[in-house]
Amino acid sequence: MKKAYEFICRIEGVIAQVTLFVMVVLVCVAGFMRTLGHPINWAVDMATFLFAWCCFFSADIAWRNDKLIIVDAFIKWLPEKAKWYIRMIHYFIIVIFLAYLIVFGSWLSYTTRARTFQGIPGFSYTWVTLSLPVGAILLLITTVLKIRRELAGGANALRQRSEEAGY
Amino acid sequence: MLLVIIAFMTLLFTGMPVAFAIGIAGALFFPQHLELPLTIPVQLTVTQTQNFALLAIPMFIAAGNLMNETGITDRLLKLASVLTGHMRGGLAQVVVVLELLLGGVTGSCIADASMQARMLGPEMIKRGYGKGFISAIIANASLITIMIPPGIGVILYGTVGNISIGRLFAAGIIPGLMMTVTLMMAVSYFAKKRGYLPEREKRASAGEIFKASLSGIWALLFPVMLLVCLRFGIFTPSEVGSFAAVYAIAVGLLAYRELTWQNFKRALEGSVVDTGGVMFLIALSAIFSYGIVWERLPEVISNFMLGISSSPTVILLVIIAVLLVAGMFVDGAVLILMLTPIFLPVALKLGLDPVHFGIIFVLAITIGNVTPPVGSAMYAVCTILDVSVEEFIRDAILFILAIAVVNVLIIWLPQTVLWLPDLIFGK
Amino acid sequence: SKAQSGQGGTAKQEEAKKQYVLKFNHVLGPSEPYHEAFLKWAKNVEEKTNGGLKIEVYHSSQLGLEEDIIEQIRQGANVGQNTDSARLGNYVPEIAVMNAPYFVQSLDEVAKLKELPTVKAWMEKLDKEYGLKVLSFNWVQGYRHFLTNKPIKTPEDLKGLRIRTPGAPIWQESVRALGATPVALPFGEVYPGIQQKVIDGAELVYMNVNGGQLYEVAKYMSETKHIMLINFEVISSKFFNSLPPEYQKVLVEECDKAGMEVSKQIMEKYEKEAKEQVKAKGLTIIEDVDMEAFQKAGEKAYEALKLTEVRDKIYGELGKK
Ligand code: NA
Ligand code: NA
Numbered sequence: 001m002k003k004a005y006e007f008i009c010r011i012e013g014v015i016a017q018v019t020l021f022v023m024v025v026l027v028c029v030a031g032f033m034r035t036l037g038h039p040i041n042w043a044v045d046m047a048t049f050l051f052a053w054c055c056f057f058s059a060d061i062a063w064r065n066d067k068l069i070i071v072d073a074f075i076k077w078l079p080e081k082a083k084w085y086i087r088m089i090h091y092f093i094i095v096i097f098l099a100y101l102i103v104f105g106s107w108l109s110y111t112t113r114a115r116t117f118q119g120i121p122g123f124s125y126t127w128v129t130l131s132l133p134v135g136a137i138l139l140l141i142t143t144v145l146k147i148r149r150e151l152a153g154g155a156n157a158l159r160q161r162s163e164e165a166g167y
Numbered sequence: 168m169l170l171v172i173i174a175f176m177t178l179l180f181t182g183m184p185v186a187f188a189i190g191i192a193g194a195l196f197f198p199q200h201l202e203l204p205l206t207i208p209v210q211l212t213v214t215q216t217q218n219f220a221l222l223a224i225p226m227f228i229a230a231g232n233l234m235n236e237t238g239i240t241d242r243l244l245k246l247a248s249v250l251t252g253h254m255r256g257g258l259a260q261v262v263v264v265l266e267l268l269l270g271g272v273t274g275s276c277i278a279d280a281s282m283q284a285r286m287l288g289p290e291m292i293k294r295g296y297g298k299g300f301i302s303a304i305i306a307n308a309s310l311i312t313i314m315i316p317p318g319i320g321v322i323l324y325g326t327v328g329n330i331s332i333g334r335l336f337a338a339g340i341i342p343g344l345m346m347t348v349t350l351m352m353a354v355s356y357f358a359k360k361r362g363y364l365p366e367r368e369k370r371a372s373a374g375e376i377f378k379a380s381l382s383g384i385w386a387l388l389f390p391v392m393l394l395v396c397l398r399f400g401i402f403t404p405s406e407v408g409s410f411a412a413v414y415a416i417a418v419g420l421l422a423y424r425e426l427t428w429q430n431f432k433r434a435l436e437g438s439v440v441d442t443g444g445v446m447f448l449i450a451l452s453a454i455f456s457y458g459i460v461w462e463r464l465p466e467v468i469s470n471f472m473l474g475i476s477s478s479p480t481v482i483l484l485v486i487i488a489v490l491l492v493a494g495m496f497v498d499g500a501v502l503i504l505m506l507t508p509i510f511l512p513v514a515l516k517l518g519l520d521p522v523h524f525g526i527i528f529v530l531a532i533t534i535g536n537v538t539p540p541v542g543s544a545m546y547a548v549c550t551i552l553d554v555s556v557e558e559f560i561r562d563a564i565l566f567i568l569a570i571a572v573v574n575v576l577i578i579w580l581p582q583t584v585l586w587l588p589d590l591i592f593g594k
Numbered sequence: 595s596k597a598q599s600g601q602g603g604t605a606k607q608e609e610a611k612k613q614y615v616l617k618f619n620h621v622l623g624p625s626e627p628y629h630e631a632f633l634k635w636a637k638n639v640e641e642k643t644n645g646g647l648k649i650e651v652y653h654s655s656q657l658g659l660e661e662d663i664i665e666q667i668r669q670g671a672n673v674g675q676n677t678d679s680a681r682l683g684n685y686v687p688e689i690a691v692m693n694a695p696y697f698v699q700s701l702d703e704v705a706k707l708k709e710l711p712t713v714k715a716w717m718e719k720l721d722k723e724y725g726l727k728v729l730s731f732n733w734v735q736g737y738r739h740f741l742t743n744k745p746i747k748t749p750e751d752l753k754g755l756r757i758r759t760p761g762a763p764i765w766q767e768s769v770r771a772l773g774a775t776p777v778a779l780p781f782g783e784v785y786p787g788i789q790q791k792v793i794d795g796a797e798l799v800y801m802n803v804n805g806g807q808l809y810e811v812a813k814y815m816s817e818t819k820h821i822m823l824i825n826f827e828v829i830s831s832k833f834f835n836s837l838p839p840e841y842q843k844v845l846v847e848e849c850d851k852a853g854m855e856v857s858k859q860i861m862e863k864y865e866k867e868a869k870e871q872v873k874a875k876g877l878t879i880i881e882d883v884d885m886e887a888f889q890k891a892g893e894k895a896y897e898a899l900k901l902t903e904v905r906d907k908i909y910g911e912l913g914k915k
Contacts (some may be wrong), residue, residue, distance in 0.1 A: 017435040020442065024229055027409035031402040034792065037754055040342070041766065043408075044219070052216040054225065056452060057441030059186075062550075067444045068184035071539075073441075073557035075182045086562060090183045097191045108206040112665055114724065116684050118778070119762030124663070131772045132207045133212050204669040210662050217659075219780050317786050326806055327627050327654055332785050333810040398792030403783050460656050461617070504654040508624040 012057050019054040023047045045118045052128050056135025064142045091147045098140040105133030168458045171196050190451030196458035211453040219405050223278040229438040231285030236430040237419025240286050242383035244585045249379040252366040256358025258291050266308040267347045268390040270315030274404040280309035280544045283513040284551040299558030302548045306537045307566035313533045314343035317404045320529040330521045334588040338522050341583050349569040366555045426491025444550035456497050463494045465505050479517045487531050495537020502532050523584045530574050614647045619657035622675035623805050627864045631856035638848045639646050647841045668725045670832035677826050680762035685724045686716050690764040691901045695820045695892030708913040727834040729846050732853035733825040737867045739817045742795030745880045746816035749773035749891040760795040771894035800868035809877040816880040818888050
């Protein structure tokens with residue numbers, strides 16, 4: 001189970017990096033080719049398509065590494081325990097939100113299948129929309145793991161505190 | 168919409184990641200409007216990633232990371248030390264000047280700020296500058312690009328308001344330079360107050376400068392190359408970041424030979440984390456602004472505020488106040504589209520020149536990028552440098568004031584805006 | 595919501611009636627004739643329904659991306675969008691033919707289109723299968739011409755020129771057929787794009803040139819008249835069917851009327867005015883264009899997209915050629 005998750009994380013990282021690099025190369029080459037009079041119109045389309053996937057995979061990587069910014073000025077003076085409860089409430093809300101993105105994202109991916117991506121025949125916009133629910137599934141896994149860690153940590157901390165208090 | 172704003176503030180101030188806070192609060196608008204499909208928030212988030220202009224953000228982030236790994240940043244910093252080392256806060260001055268150069272190439276402050284934060288931020292931290300100070304100057308300096316052509320904000324205003332974009336472009340140059348000057352003054356003041364010491368005792372000799380320039384020639388050529396690519400029509404301002412990244416790779420491989428597979432992978436890994444942190448927030452913030460546009464809040468508030476007084480000075484101050492407050496919550500482009508048709512006729516009635524008003528208007532909206540609770544450039548820099556928003560704000564106030572001074576000065580001195588376009592295009 | 599309250603009708607019993615709000619989005623700026631026309635449509639509908647149906651118009655795409663709005667419409671949202679046949683062609687491919695070079699050449703022809711059995715069947719399909727109710731396509735934006743930095747008189751003159759056009763295949767193929775190299779860029783990038791020579795020009799109507807200040811960066815407008823751009827006013831079938839029948843009637847009739855009116859004004863007045871304005875700003879107008887050569891070149895677009903048969907069918911029903 002743990003191995004499988006590590007594998008998913010590796011794949012996710014590789015996809016995010018490769019899409020980012022390909023985006024850069026595509027846009028750069030497209031610029032030069034356009035100047036030479038042979039514009040590759042699909043290049044920029046492909047770059048924005050990859051952008052969607054890169055964004056949401058990267059978002060999960062940032063979330064896993066605690067790189068999403070927070071405003072902590074108003075809570076940092078709270079006792080640890082209060083902060084722990086607030087964090088758990090937040091995780092709970094985030095789980096609901098991500099579940100919502102997964103459900104409605106999948107539904108939209110399904111209903112939007114007639115819409116073409118940039119008018120390219122045979123290339124459904126579904127492939128773009130799908131990036132969000134897929135990204136949200138990864139974000140959800142990350143969040144659940146965070147909750148599990150916190151619960152374990154929180155239980156440990158509570159046990160520790162009760163031990164210190166002499167119970 | 169009230170519920171949305173209250174929810175946002177609550178989640179934000181209790182320390183939920185800003186990206187989630189903004190998306191979740193924004194999504195609360197939809198259950199209140201059952202006529203709207205619940206899939207719209209999904210659509211809005213995805214559409215942000217299909218925005219051509221936002222594509223510049225990952226490109227410049229990648230460029231910043233690659234320059235760090237290929238030795239360009241090192242040499243640029245060495246040169247910067249030689250040139251500005253005798254000044255207090257020399258590196259912060261470099262940030263401002265570099266932004267002025269970048270301003271002539273790019274149109275988006277978030278992309279510029281992200282790149283500078285990634286390139287210069289870590290080194291500045293090493294050299295003892297405060298984190299709040301670094302992030303504040305990088306984010307505020309990035310606003311210069313909005314005034315120096317090409318700038319997306321000015322194009323939007325000109326298109327919606329039917330105003331000459333050529334004139335507007337020319338009109339932004341002097342205010343852009345004024346921002347550079349006031350920000351540099353604020354930097355010196357700050358550096359003195361904070362006791363940042365100069366890195367060296369006296370100015371570098373000509374020989375030293377020459378040596379550093381020579382070793383840093385590829386780094387120096389970087390903004391020049393970008394400008395050449397733009398002027399020769401190879402790239403649009405939104406695309407030029409891709410060249411910046413490819414240039415860094417080429418220099419790292421061919422000139423400095425410092426780029427290894429290991430470095431390259433590290434640069435990409437870093438870029439992905441930065442992109443995720445910055446773009447996820449920007450993508451989800453589209454959900455939040457939707458309700459504001461749907462209910463036409465800026466329009467409603469503006470019309471109400473404009474009814475307060477008929478004195479031209481008061482009206483102009485009201486306009487600025489509305490823009491600053493609205494800019495706290497809504498992205499600049501949306502505000503320009505919504506408010507140009509409302510404020511421009513008022514400004515014309517007051518006898519203001521439309522080009523003059525446009526620069527005042529766009530600059531005031533631009534400040535919103537660095538003010539909480541919703542400020543993309545602020546969050547981008549804070550995300551990349553791991554700086555708390557609180558630290559940022561504490562040090563940003565002075566720089567925001569420095570820009571606000573320019574905003575007031577150009578109201579009083581219309582010639583600072585109009586002289587250049589009049590010179591180029593005639594009256 | 596706020597928009598619905600305070601909009602009571604004149605009589606008391608009206609207030610008890612259910613009120614409807616339609617939020618209508620378009621990509622054009624607030625100074626374009628279309629915006630004025632949408633506002634007029636909104637006013638007339640509100641008056642004729644005694645405030646029971648209110649239309650709020652959003653310019654400059656404030657409500658969102660055109661393609662996104664169309665998807666929202668399909669899901670039954672109370673939004674509307676001014677769109678073109680290239681986008682509707684995503685759903686019913688044959689409709690794209692209305693966006694091809696020299697498809698129709700006068701307002702009369704456009705007015706006749708909606709009576710044709712084939713076109714009626716397309717609209718029916720959009721309505722029944724995709725939930726897209728086309729209120730009217732009496733809306734014509736005028737003739738599209740080439741805006742460049744060199745005069746264009748024959749298709750050969752376009753050779754090698756990178757011309758900005760919307761991204762859909764019908765646009766790309768049309769521009770390619772006429773001799774140029776199509777480049778897809780957002781409209782906002784056209785000004786700096788021409789200025790910095792990222793592109794050599796664009797193809798658009800006179801009002802766009804004026805609105806986008808494009809005479810500042812380009813020298814010539816060559817009147818190729820290659821597309822007479824028909825626009826479609828689309829709302830949700832679900833929303834439309836939820837309206838009382840008399841509201842439905844008013845909504846469609848007033849839309850047709852406003853569209854016809856503004857199209858006439860554009861063809862007879864605004865286009866000429868905009869032309870005079872851009873001329874005064876220094877744009878050179880090329881009028882002696884080899885129309886025959888361009889029309890012949892335009893054929894290739896129909897062939898490339900396999901629309902020749904569809905066009906011939908429509909022309910047959912129109913009694914043309
Ligand atoms: Na700029
Ligand atoms: Na702000």
